[in-house]
Amino acid sequence: MTAYLHGFGAHLPERVVANAELAEQLGCTAEWIEKASGIQERRWGAPETTAADMGVAAAEDCLRKAGIAANTLGMLIVASGSDARGFPGPAAEVAARLGLDSTPALDVPMASAGSLFGLALAMRLAETQGDVLVVAAEKMSAVIESDPNTAILFGDGAGAALVSARPGRWRMLDAVLHTDGQYRADLAFDGTGPLRMNGLTVILQAARKIPSSITEVLGRQNISAQQVAVFLLHQANLNLLTRVAKSLGVGPEKVFANVQRYGNTSSASMLIAASEWSEANPEPGPIVFSAFGAGFHWGALVAVSGF
Amino acid sequence: MPTDSDRRQRLRRLVQEIAGKPAPDDEQESLFESGLLDSFALPDLVSAIEKEFGMKVPDSDLNPRKFDSIARMDAYLADHME
Numbered sequence: 001m002t003a004y005l006h007g008f009g010a011h012l013p014e015r016v017v018a019n020a021e022l023a024e025q026l027g028c029t030a031e032w033i034e035k036a037s038g039i040q041e042r043r044w045g046a047p048e049t050t051a052a053d054m055g056v057a058a059a060e061d062c063l064r065k066a067g068i069a070a071n072t073l074g075m076l077i078v079a080s081g082s083d084a085r086g087f088p089g090p091a092a093e094v095a096a097r098l099g100l101d102s103t104p105a106l107d108v109p110m111a112s113a114g115s116l117f118g119l120a121l122a123m124r125l126a127e128t129q130g131d132v133l134v135v136a137a138e139k140m141s142a143v144i145e146s147d148p149n150t151a152i153l154f155g156d157g158a159g160a161a162l163v164s165a166r167p168g169r170w171r172m173l174d175a176v177l178h179t180d181g182q183y184r185a186d187l188a189f190d191g192t193g194p195l196r197m198n199g200l201t202v203i204l205q206a207a208r209k210i211p212s213s214i215t216e217v218l219g220r221q222n223i224s225a226q227q228v229a230v231f232l233l234h235q236a237n238l239n240l241l242t243r244v245a246k247s248l249g250v251g252p253e254k255v256f257a258n259v260q261r262y263g264n265t266s267s268a269s270m271l272i273a274a275s276e277w278s279e280a281n282p283e284p285g286p287i288v289f290s291a292f293g294a295g296f297h298w299g300a301l302v303a304v305s306g307f
Numbered sequence: 308m309p310t311d312s313d314r315r316q317r318l319r320r321l322v323q324e325i326a327g328k329p330a331p332d333d334e335q336e337s338l339f340e341s342g343l344l345d346s347f348a349l350p351d352l353v354s355a356i357e358k359e360f361g362m363k364v365p366d367s368d369l370n371p372r373k374f375d376s377i378a379r380m381d382a383y384l385a386d387h388m389e
Contacts, residue, residue, distance in 0.1 A: 036345075180366075198371075199346040200339060200346050200349055200371035201369075201370070201371055202346075203346040203347060203349060203350065204346075204349045204350055204353065204369050204371055205366075205369055207347075207349075207350035208350065208353075208366060208369060209366070212366075239347045240347070243347065243350060243351075
């Protein structure tokens with residue numbers, strides 16, 4: 001099994017929702033929002049915008065940057081935890097709008113960790129399926145309600161990554177994935193709302209499981225955390241990202257963060273982060289992806305520059 | 308093997324170090340509902356307990372209720388320390 005990451009893409013809605021606007025709606029202060037989350041602003045899609053709309057835009061951005069035509073794809077994987085429940089899921093619509101009429105398209109209806117699970121699946125499937133486009137798209141503004149503890153956190157957006165067996169920019173080495181369903185009620189959305197989150201449990205579990213999964217996958221590849229060029233994590237909360245860096249024994253600058261500008265875009269956030277990081281002419285070296293979310297599902301994936 | 312009193316004093320010191328304020332006199336009082344600690348202090352508190360008492364809290368015990376008050380933490384340690 002040899003797979004490579006060829007590139008990333010992203011789409012963020014134009015509308016910027018600053019803390020001051022949200023604070024007025026929720027009856028809190030902009031300062032409290034930033035202190036609690038590190039978030040300064042987020043993007044919200046228009047009322048008629050769907051997760052599939054944003055997913056298509058991120059997919060097209062990724063394909064353009066990778067220099068790949070959609071009709072050469074061997075498979076499409078679309079992660080979304082916020083898309084309307086029912087069938088078919090958004091993968092069919094994204095596939096159709098990319099012009100695909102027989103390419104298999106798989107839904108991963110998983111919030112937060114969906115893009116990580118999608119990447120790990122793609123890594124294992126690329127050798128037989130050909131080029132696999134992983135898309136994660138979330139319209140979290142449609143899920144949040146008036147509870148300030150959750151409403152301040154989320155934003156809308158989509159990310160994408162192209163995985164192939166053809167040699168590319170980063171070779172995917174290994175991935176670890178885990179699920180513990182005993183906590184499924186601690187972070188949940190049933191399709192009608194409101195989103196339920198037991199913050200104490202979520203933070204306690206995430207703060208332990210993200211570093212442990214990273215340590216697990218790096219240990220299997222004999223790579224130390226200090227050797228890693230960048231950690232591209234699910235952008236849940238700036239305070240959590242800082243704690244993960246501390247647990248790993250690396251400086252906070254090693255953990256890429258854009259949650260300040262986009263909020264928590266659930267499964268899309270890790271790929272949006274990867275897209276921004278990759279456009280900034282990053283230094284070579286191992287890169288680590290990791291996510292934790294509703295389920296609980298969590299894990300980590302490591303890739304290295306070059307062939 | 309620390310005495311119950313010694314253990315609770317050490318727990319009170321850890322809470323004070325993390326909160327930056329004294330632990331409540333009432334050892335049954337919730338540290339989180341009272342606002343003394345927030346959700347991001349909880350992982351720090353568990354790590355501090357592991358270091359202070361030379362033990363590892365397994366993931367299966369990472370339930371916030373077990374660390375909600377001085378009394379609950381003390382009960383957890385009494386059950387799990389050799």
